[in-house]
Every structure is written in structure tokens, then in C-alpha cells.
Amino acid sequence: MSATLTAPTAPAERAAHRDGNVLRWLGAYTSSLVGDSVYYMALSWAAAQSGSAAQAGLVLAVGAVPRALLMLGGGVVADRFGPRRVVIASDAVRCVVILAMAAALLLASPGLWLLISVALVFGAVDAVFLPAVGALPPRITGTGQLARIQGLKGLAARIATITGAPLGGLAVALGGSAAAFAAAGALFAVSTALLTGVRIAAASADGAKDRGAAGRELVDGLRYVRGHPVLFPLMLVIAIGELGFAGPLNIGLTLLAEERGWGAAGMGWIVAAFGTGAGLVSLMLSVRGRVPRAGLVLPASLLGGVASIAGLAYAPSVLLAATAGLFIGLLAGLSGALCGALLQLATDQAYLGRVSSVSALFTLGVAPLSYPVTGAAIGAWGTTPVFLVSAGVCATGALIGLASANLRRAELPR
Structure with missing residues (x-):
């Protein structure tokens, strides 16, 4: 028998892409993602203008430290005060910080210390913002719409990827780093304004009711994940699958194109194919x-992505590599969206922030640690064996999902 995951009753069921409440949230989420892209463009440009390449890399890296260290605590904050309040407050803080940085660049030539300070503050706020964002969708729509919400999030991510970097580059070209920071701040302001119009279910507006010490709440959240029959195997699939995908799809593609003489244009075709596949799944x-049978489709699609990564390792031409990239985008996009939907459906609303923070920690905190390892391994042994090892890591995550009867039988509500 299949098990249909359910969550506490949310607002009246309506197709998410026709729901004004969801569309306001989607507009805010898209504006925030584009703002992120413009911010990182502005930060990297300002850092490159103020110091050496190594110092610029340091500025970009330091923001990840507070985000990783504080992410689990951010989940506690989201559950304690409610994700809507936390998202609005953190977005507003990001807006103020970035606009203040734009003003500082207009009035003076701040050194690297100020850029590092901004990166640290932004990373710390992100540690609160990201779990709250993950906890919000189940409170703004019916449970039957959460898979559709994941598709809309995927489309927003594609829009941000396409528009963010060109917009940041245009702002830099027209007015330097100050203009780019101002553009990012304006996007965060738009996001904040739209979020204030988003309604959530009255029963869950105040967040978790059982409020103890922050440390006890955090431990309680981790125990909740550990003891949950669906969430625990699902979190393992997310963590291991992301660890396998992250290296090859970020640093690995660049080195693959260089090793095989395809150049930047070849890498661009592969990345475009991957984005097309992910976009098609999001649209679907x-x-x-x-x-149907989401709990089984999830690890099956992850296994298909594994085969595509292995195919990419042996692709003799850009055309075949781009074809593999297309399938990776399709299958990884599908498995990722199903992970998000099942995670939100399986989690009690009082724990959504903390559960989202654990997932975000794996995807945004731990997985990037594989980048330098992947680069060093490719330098030592070449791309093919490293891609095959990464495929094996992903396969391990998929097999864990298939081995869990509770996850395998999980269904999305109709």
C-alpha cells in the first residue's frame, strides 16, 4: 500500500499558479533570487577592485562561514517566531545593509574590511532567511499544491540564473559597484514589499507553540528528524545525493571542458542543456x-541522473555531453523537486523551520565543501574517475531511498 503524506489544513485548495497569494510569494522569491545574483556580482567586482585575486576570493568565501555555522539556529528562529515574520525581517535587513553599502561606495572608497563585514552580515542573515523560506510554502497554499510550488521555485531559479548576472553586469558597467549594490538593494526592497502582502494560515502564524531554550529546541528538531520514518531516509537521500552532484556540476564541468578542449563555448552548451532540462521539469x-508514486519516482530519477553523470564522463563530443547534461537537468530537477515537496508534506508545521535548516545545511553548507576536493582529485586523476566516483555517491543516496519502505511508498496528496 502507498502512504499519502498529509499536513495540517492550509488555506482553501486552489491551483498554485492561479492563486494570487502564491503569486505574490513567487514574485518576492524571484526578486530575492535575482537580488542575490546581483549582490554577489557587486561584491566580487568591488573586492577585485579593492585587493588582489586571493583577497577577492576571501571576501566571497567568508560569507559562507556564518551561513553554515548559524543555519540550524536559523531554523529554530523560524519555528519560534513564524516563517513569515522572519522572512520579512531578514529580507528587510538585507535591503538596508546592501543599500548602506551602496551609499558607502558612493561617498568613499572602503577597504576590504568593509566588504568582509558586509559578507559576514549577509551570510548571517541568510542563515535565518533560508530556513524560513523553506518553511513558508506549506502555510500559504493547500498540501496538494506543494509539488507545483516546487516547480514554480525551479522556474524562479532559472529566471534568476538567466537575468541576475546580466543585470549585475549592466549595473556595474553603468555605475560601478555602487550601482550594482543599489540594484540588489532595490530588488530586496521589492521582495520585502511583496512578502508583506502574503497571507498565511491563521493557525500557524505564530510558529511553534512549545518554546523552550534555543538549544533544547534545536536538539528536539534534530531528534524529530532522526526518529521520523520518512524524513530521516529522505534527509540522507538529500545529503548524499547533493554531495555527489555538487562537485561535477560546478567545478567539474569547467575542468571537463578544459581537459577535452571544448573551451568555454562547449561548457556553455552543457550548462545550457542542464538548465533547459531543469526548466522543463519545473514547468511540468x-x-x-x-x-504519482512520488516516493518511488524520487530515487528512480536520482538513479537516472547517476547514469547521466557517468555518461558525461565518457562523452566524446560536446553534443553528447550536452545531451547528458539535458538528462541530468531533467532527472536531478525532478528528484530535487520531489525531495522538497515530500519534506514539506512529511514535516509537522511546528518543525518546518528546523527541518528546512537541516536540508539547507546539507545543500548550501556541506555540499560546497566538495568543490576543492573535486578540483584536487581531477587534477590528480582526471575527470573520468572523479565523475564515476561522484556517480557512485549519488547512487548510494538513491539506494538508501529505495531501501526505505516508508519513503518508497510515500505519495503526494491529490
């Missing part, structure tokens, strides 16, 4: 709204 989920 946004319209369809449900995938």
Missing part, C-alpha cells in the same frame, strides 16, 4: 502539480 510540475 508547475502545470501538472502532482507526480
